[in-house]
Amino acid sequence: MGKVIVITSGKGGVGKTTSTANLGTALAMIGKTVVVVDADVGLRNLDVVMGLESRVVYTSMDVIEKRCDLDKALVKDRRVEDLMLLAASQRNRKDDIKPEQMQEVCEKLKEEYDFVLVDSPAGIEQGFRNAAAGADEAIIITTPDVSAIRDADRIIGLLQHQGIDSINLIINRLSPTLVKKGNMISKNDVLDILNIDLLGVVPEDTGVIASTNRGVPLVHNDGSPGAEAYIRIARRMTGQRVPIPEMRDDNFFSNILNWFSRNK
Protein backbone atom coordinates (compact mmCIF):
# COMPACT_ATOMS: atom_id res chain seq x y z
CA MET A 1 0.00 0.00 0.00
CA GLY A 2 1.49 3.29 -1.09
CA LYS A 3 0.66 6.86 -0.19
CA VAL A 4 -0.97 9.79 -1.88
CA ILE A 5 0.90 13.10 -1.66
CA VAL A 6 -0.63 16.33 -2.93
CA ILE A 7 1.87 18.88 -4.25
CA THR A 8 0.42 22.34 -3.82
CA SER A 9 1.23 26.00 -3.19
CA GLY A 10 -1.69 28.37 -3.41
CA LYS A 11 0.15 30.75 -5.67
CA GLY A 12 0.73 29.84 -9.30
CA GLY A 13 4.10 29.71 -11.03
CA VAL A 14 6.18 28.60 -8.05
CA GLY A 15 7.07 25.18 -9.50
CA LYS A 16 4.36 22.69 -8.54
CA THR A 17 4.31 20.95 -11.92
CA THR A 18 8.10 21.03 -12.32
CA SER A 19 8.49 19.60 -8.82
CA THR A 20 5.87 16.89 -9.41
CA ALA A 21 7.57 15.81 -12.64
CA ASN A 22 11.04 15.80 -11.10
CA LEU A 23 10.12 14.11 -7.82
CA GLY A 24 8.06 11.49 -9.66
CA THR A 25 10.95 10.77 -12.00
CA ALA A 26 13.53 10.75 -9.19
CA LEU A 27 11.44 8.36 -7.07
CA ALA A 28 11.06 5.99 -10.03
CA MET A 29 14.82 6.21 -10.67
CA ILE A 30 15.54 4.98 -7.15
CA GLY A 31 13.29 2.00 -7.70
CA LYS A 32 9.87 3.08 -6.47
CA THR A 33 6.64 2.60 -8.41
CA VAL A 34 5.08 5.99 -9.07
CA VAL A 35 2.02 7.61 -10.63
CA VAL A 36 1.94 11.35 -11.16
CA VAL A 37 -1.60 12.70 -11.39
CA ASP A 38 -2.42 15.99 -13.06
CA ALA A 39 -5.30 17.55 -11.11
CA ASP A 40 -5.31 20.78 -13.09
CA VAL A 41 -8.46 20.05 -15.12
CA GLY A 42 -8.82 22.43 -18.06
CA LEU A 43 -5.24 23.70 -17.79
CA ARG A 44 -3.19 20.52 -17.81
CA ASN A 45 0.56 20.76 -18.19
CA LEU A 46 2.19 17.86 -16.41
CA ASP A 47 2.07 15.82 -19.64
CA VAL A 48 3.99 18.55 -21.48
CA VAL A 49 6.61 19.01 -18.76
CA MET A 50 7.24 15.26 -18.80
CA GLY A 51 7.28 15.09 -22.60
CA LEU A 52 4.35 12.67 -22.71
CA GLU A 53 1.76 14.89 -24.41
CA SER A 54 1.66 12.83 -27.62
CA ARG A 55 0.84 9.65 -25.71
CA VAL A 56 -2.15 10.87 -23.73
CA VAL A 57 -5.29 9.11 -24.94
CA TYR A 58 -7.49 8.96 -21.84
CA THR A 59 -7.76 11.22 -18.80
CA SER A 60 -8.96 10.98 -15.20
CA MET A 61 -12.33 12.26 -16.48
CA ASP A 62 -12.67 9.18 -18.69
CA VAL A 63 -11.93 6.98 -15.69
CA ILE A 64 -14.43 8.81 -13.46
CA GLU A 65 -17.13 8.65 -16.12
CA LYS A 66 -16.30 4.98 -16.71
CA ARG A 67 -15.31 5.34 -20.35
CA CYS A 68 -12.12 3.40 -19.67
CA ASP A 69 -10.34 1.41 -16.96
CA LEU A 70 -7.90 3.15 -14.69
CA ASP A 71 -4.98 0.98 -15.87
CA LYS A 72 -5.71 1.85 -19.47
CA ALA A 73 -5.69 5.60 -18.77
CA LEU A 74 -2.17 5.54 -17.32
CA VAL A 75 0.56 6.71 -19.70
CA LYS A 76 3.89 4.95 -19.29
CA ASP A 77 6.94 7.21 -19.08
CA ARG A 78 9.39 6.95 -21.99
CA ARG A 79 12.60 7.02 -19.97
CA VAL A 80 12.11 5.46 -16.55
CA GLU A 81 10.56 2.16 -15.49
CA ASP A 82 7.56 2.16 -13.17
CA LEU A 83 6.61 5.80 -13.76
CA MET A 84 3.06 6.52 -14.93
CA LEU A 85 1.08 9.64 -15.71
CA LEU A 86 -2.65 10.13 -15.25
CA ALA A 87 -3.52 13.20 -17.31
CA ALA A 88 -6.28 15.71 -16.64
CA SER A 89 -9.04 16.43 -19.10
CA GLN A 90 -8.38 19.58 -21.07
CA ARG A 91 -12.01 19.97 -22.22
CA ASN A 92 -13.64 19.95 -18.79
CA ARG A 93 -13.81 22.38 -15.92
CA LYS A 94 -12.52 21.92 -12.42
CA ASP A 95 -15.99 21.59 -10.88
CA ASP A 96 -16.91 18.76 -13.27
CA ILE A 97 -15.07 16.50 -10.84
CA LYS A 98 -16.16 15.98 -7.22
CA PRO A 99 -13.69 15.46 -4.35
CA GLU A 100 -15.10 11.96 -3.66
CA GLN A 101 -14.45 10.92 -7.26
CA MET A 102 -10.86 12.09 -7.10
CA GLN A 103 -10.47 10.36 -3.75
CA GLU A 104 -11.68 7.08 -5.26
CA VAL A 105 -9.13 7.30 -8.09
CA CYS A 106 -6.31 7.98 -5.59
CA GLU A 107 -7.40 5.11 -3.32
CA LYS A 108 -7.22 2.67 -6.25
CA LEU A 109 -3.83 3.98 -7.39
CA LYS A 110 -2.17 3.69 -4.01
CA GLU A 111 -3.14 0.03 -3.79
CA GLU A 112 -0.73 -0.65 -6.65
CA TYR A 113 1.90 2.07 -6.50
CA ASP A 114 4.35 3.21 -3.81
CA PHE A 115 3.83 6.90 -4.53
CA VAL A 116 0.88 8.77 -5.99
CA LEU A 117 1.89 12.41 -6.52
CA VAL A 118 -1.00 14.76 -7.24
CA ASP A 119 -0.11 18.01 -9.00
CA SER A 120 -2.59 20.56 -7.66
CA PRO A 121 -3.80 23.61 -9.58
CA ALA A 122 -3.14 27.06 -8.11
CA GLY A 123 -5.83 28.61 -5.95
CA ILE A 124 -7.91 27.48 -2.99
CA GLU A 125 -11.12 26.62 -4.83
CA GLN A 126 -12.61 23.39 -6.13
CA GLY A 127 -9.52 22.39 -8.13
CA PHE A 128 -7.36 22.50 -5.02
CA ARG A 129 -10.01 20.75 -2.94
CA ASN A 130 -10.21 17.94 -5.51
CA ALA A 131 -6.44 17.57 -5.59
CA ALA A 132 -6.22 17.38 -1.79
CA ALA A 133 -9.28 15.14 -1.34
CA GLY A 134 -7.48 11.80 -1.50
CA ALA A 135 -4.17 12.95 -0.01
CA ASP A 136 -2.49 11.29 2.96
CA GLU A 137 0.29 13.86 3.01
CA ALA A 138 1.08 17.21 1.44
CA ILE A 139 4.13 18.91 0.03
CA ILE A 140 3.97 22.70 -0.06
CA ILE A 141 6.06 24.41 -2.71
CA THR A 142 7.00 28.01 -2.07
CA THR A 143 9.47 30.46 -3.49
CA PRO A 144 11.19 32.83 -1.04
CA ASP A 145 8.98 35.83 -1.70
CA VAL A 146 6.20 37.62 0.18
CA SER A 147 3.24 36.55 -2.01
CA ALA A 148 4.20 32.88 -2.35
CA ILE A 149 4.85 32.54 1.40
CA ARG A 150 1.60 34.27 2.31
CA ASP A 151 -0.36 31.93 0.00
CA ALA A 152 1.56 28.91 1.32
CA ASP A 153 0.51 29.85 4.85
CA ARG A 154 -3.14 29.96 3.80
CA ILE A 155 -2.87 26.56 2.10
CA ILE A 156 -1.19 25.01 5.15
CA GLY A 157 -4.13 26.22 7.27
CA LEU A 158 -6.65 24.67 4.86
CA LEU A 159 -4.79 21.35 4.72
CA GLN A 160 -4.56 21.18 8.53
CA HIS A 161 -8.27 21.93 8.72
CA GLN A 162 -8.86 19.00 6.37
CA GLY A 163 -6.98 16.77 8.81
CA ILE A 164 -3.74 16.25 6.88
CA ASP A 165 -1.04 16.01 9.54
CA SER A 166 2.04 15.42 7.46
CA ILE A 167 2.75 18.69 5.65
CA ASN A 168 6.29 19.31 4.43
CA LEU A 169 7.86 22.27 2.73
CA ILE A 170 10.03 22.63 -0.35
CA ILE A 171 11.61 26.04 -0.86
CA ASN A 172 12.07 26.43 -4.60
CA ARG A 173 14.24 28.79 -6.64
CA LEU A 174 16.39 29.96 -3.77
CA SER A 175 19.34 32.07 -4.86
CA PRO A 176 22.20 31.94 -2.33
CA THR A 177 23.74 35.04 -3.93
CA LEU A 178 20.58 37.10 -3.44
CA VAL A 179 20.12 35.81 0.11
CA LYS A 180 23.67 36.83 0.95
CA LYS A 181 23.11 40.28 -0.51
CA GLY A 182 20.04 40.61 1.68
CA ASN A 183 17.67 40.77 -1.26
CA MET A 184 15.99 37.42 -0.79
CA ILE A 185 14.27 35.93 2.26
CA SER A 186 16.54 33.21 3.65
CA LYS A 187 15.69 29.56 4.20
CA ASN A 188 15.66 30.03 7.96
CA ASP A 189 13.36 33.03 7.79
CA VAL A 190 10.89 31.11 5.58
CA LEU A 191 10.96 28.25 8.09
CA ASP A 192 10.55 30.62 11.02
CA ILE A 193 7.51 32.20 9.39
CA LEU A 194 5.73 29.04 8.20
CA ASN A 195 6.96 26.75 11.01
CA ILE A 196 6.46 23.41 9.23
CA ASP A 197 9.02 20.68 8.47
CA LEU A 198 11.46 21.34 5.66
CA LEU A 199 11.73 18.59 3.05
CA GLY A 200 14.30 20.35 0.91
CA VAL A 201 15.61 23.42 -0.84
CA VAL A 202 15.88 23.64 -4.61
CA PRO A 203 18.29 26.32 -5.81
CA GLU A 204 17.49 28.58 -8.73
CA ASP A 205 18.57 26.58 -11.77
CA THR A 206 18.19 28.01 -15.26
CA GLY A 207 18.47 24.46 -16.60
CA VAL A 208 14.77 24.08 -15.76
CA ILE A 209 13.84 26.22 -18.76
CA ALA A 210 15.70 24.05 -21.26
CA SER A 211 14.41 20.91 -19.57
CA THR A 212 10.81 22.12 -19.93
CA ASN A 213 11.50 23.10 -23.55
CA ARG A 214 12.62 19.56 -24.26
CA GLY A 215 10.05 17.80 -22.11
CA VAL A 216 12.79 16.02 -20.19
CA PRO A 217 12.65 16.50 -16.40
CA LEU A 218 15.76 18.10 -14.91
CA VAL A 219 16.67 15.03 -12.83
CA HIS A 220 17.79 13.33 -16.06
CA ASN A 221 20.40 16.07 -16.31
CA ASP A 222 23.15 14.69 -14.04
CA GLY A 223 25.01 17.12 -11.87
CA SER A 224 22.83 20.19 -12.26
CA PRO A 225 22.15 21.80 -8.85
CA GLY A 226 18.36 21.54 -9.29
CA ALA A 227 18.56 17.88 -10.28
CA GLU A 228 20.75 17.04 -7.30
CA ALA A 229 18.34 18.81 -4.95
CA TYR A 230 15.31 16.93 -6.32
CA ILE A 231 17.12 13.59 -6.05
CA ARG A 232 18.01 14.33 -2.42
CA ILE A 233 14.38 15.24 -1.70
CA ALA A 234 13.14 12.03 -3.36
CA ARG A 235 15.51 9.99 -1.20
CA ARG A 236 14.20 11.76 1.91
CA MET A 237 10.67 10.88 0.80
CA THR A 238 11.62 7.20 0.85
CA GLY A 239 12.76 7.54 4.44
CA GLN A 240 16.49 7.86 3.85
CA ARG A 241 18.39 10.28 6.04
CA VAL A 242 19.87 12.77 3.63
CA PRO A 243 21.10 16.04 5.18
CA ILE A 244 20.01 19.34 3.66
CA PRO A 245 23.24 21.02 2.57
CA GLU A 246 23.79 24.72 3.13
CA MET A 247 23.52 26.43 -0.25
CA ARG A 248 26.83 27.75 -1.47
CA ASP A 249 27.00 31.23 -2.84
CA ASP A 250 28.55 31.06 -6.29
CA ASN A 251 29.70 34.66 -6.19
CA PHE A 252 33.49 34.76 -6.00
CA PHE A 253 33.76 38.07 -4.13
CA SER A 254 31.24 37.27 -1.46
CA ASN A 255 33.04 33.98 -0.90
CA ILE A 256 36.21 35.92 -0.20
CA LEU A 257 34.37 38.30 2.13
CA ASN A 258 32.89 35.28 3.83
CA TRP A 259 36.27 33.70 4.26
CA PHE A 260 37.55 36.85 5.95
CA SER A 261 34.61 37.16 8.32
CA ARG A 262 34.89 33.48 9.24
CA ASN A 263 38.54 33.88 10.12
CA LYS A 264 38.23 36.96 12.25
Add this chain to the structure above:
Amino acid sequence: MDFRSLFTRKSKSSNIATQRLQLILTQDRFEVSEDSMKKLQFELTEVLAKYFEFTMNSVKMSLKREGNSYVLMADFPFNQSKKNR
Protein backbone atom coordinates in the same frame (compact mmCIF):
# COMPACT_ATOMS: atom_id res chain seq x y z
CA MET B 1 30.50 40.20 12.88
CA ASP B 2 30.13 40.85 9.19
CA PHE B 3 31.30 44.42 8.61
CA ARG B 4 29.07 44.86 5.58
CA SER B 5 26.01 44.52 7.75
CA LEU B 6 26.99 47.69 9.65
CA PHE B 7 26.08 49.69 6.58
CA THR B 8 23.30 47.65 5.04
CA ARG B 9 21.26 46.02 7.81
CA LYS B 10 18.56 48.66 8.04
CA SER B 11 17.79 48.75 4.33
CA LYS B 12 18.08 45.05 3.47
CA SER B 13 14.94 44.26 1.51
CA SER B 14 14.83 40.69 2.83
CA ASN B 15 14.51 41.97 6.41
CA ILE B 16 11.70 44.28 5.38
CA ALA B 17 9.97 41.39 3.57
CA THR B 18 10.24 39.15 6.64
CA GLN B 19 8.84 41.80 8.95
CA ARG B 20 5.99 42.61 6.58
CA LEU B 21 5.16 38.91 6.25
CA GLN B 22 5.07 38.40 10.03
CA LEU B 23 2.54 41.21 10.30
CA ILE B 24 0.46 40.13 7.28
CA LEU B 25 0.29 36.51 8.47
CA THR B 26 -0.60 37.47 12.01
CA GLN B 27 -3.56 39.38 10.60
CA ASP B 28 -4.46 36.59 8.14
CA ARG B 29 -4.35 33.91 10.83
CA PHE B 30 -6.08 35.99 13.48
CA GLU B 31 -8.57 37.45 11.04
CA VAL B 32 -8.26 40.78 12.78
CA SER B 33 -7.34 44.20 11.46
CA GLU B 34 -4.06 45.93 12.11
CA ASP B 35 -5.97 48.39 14.32
CA SER B 36 -7.33 45.63 16.55
CA MET B 37 -3.85 44.15 16.88
CA LYS B 38 -2.47 47.52 17.91
CA LYS B 39 -5.31 47.95 20.40
CA LEU B 40 -4.68 44.51 21.90
CA GLN B 41 -0.99 45.27 22.12
CA PHE B 42 -1.70 48.61 23.80
CA GLU B 43 -4.09 47.12 26.35
CA LEU B 44 -1.73 44.27 27.22
CA THR B 45 1.06 46.77 27.64
CA GLU B 46 -1.10 48.92 29.90
CA VAL B 47 -1.66 45.98 32.25
CA LEU B 48 1.98 44.94 32.30
CA ALA B 49 3.13 48.53 32.70
CA LYS B 50 1.73 48.43 36.23
CA TYR B 51 4.52 46.02 37.09
CA PHE B 52 7.32 46.64 34.61
CA GLU B 53 8.84 49.51 32.75
CA PHE B 54 8.55 49.35 28.98
CA THR B 55 9.55 51.27 25.98
CA MET B 56 6.28 50.98 24.12
CA ASN B 57 7.78 50.68 20.65
CA SER B 58 9.96 47.72 21.58
CA VAL B 59 6.91 45.49 22.13
CA LYS B 60 6.44 42.83 19.44
CA MET B 61 3.51 40.52 18.90
CA SER B 62 2.97 37.73 16.41
CA LEU B 63 0.99 34.54 15.91
CA LYS B 64 3.12 31.46 15.43
CA ARG B 65 2.03 28.10 14.08
CA GLU B 66 2.58 25.18 16.47
CA GLY B 67 1.37 21.95 14.89
CA ASN B 68 -2.31 22.33 14.20
CA SER B 69 -2.88 25.43 16.29
CA TYR B 70 -1.42 28.87 16.80
CA VAL B 71 0.43 30.44 19.68
CA LEU B 72 0.34 34.14 20.39
CA MET B 73 3.93 35.27 20.86
CA ALA B 74 4.44 38.56 22.64
CA ASP B 75 7.80 40.08 23.47
CA PHE B 76 7.74 42.74 26.17
CA PRO B 77 11.36 43.65 26.81
CA PHE B 78 11.39 45.45 30.16
CA ASN B 79 14.07 47.39 31.96
CA GLN B 80 13.38 46.49 35.56
CA SER B 81 10.47 45.69 37.77
CA LYS B 82 8.94 48.74 39.48
CA LYS B 83 8.98 46.93 42.81
CA ASN B 84 12.77 46.76 42.81
CA ARG B 85 13.27 50.44 42.39
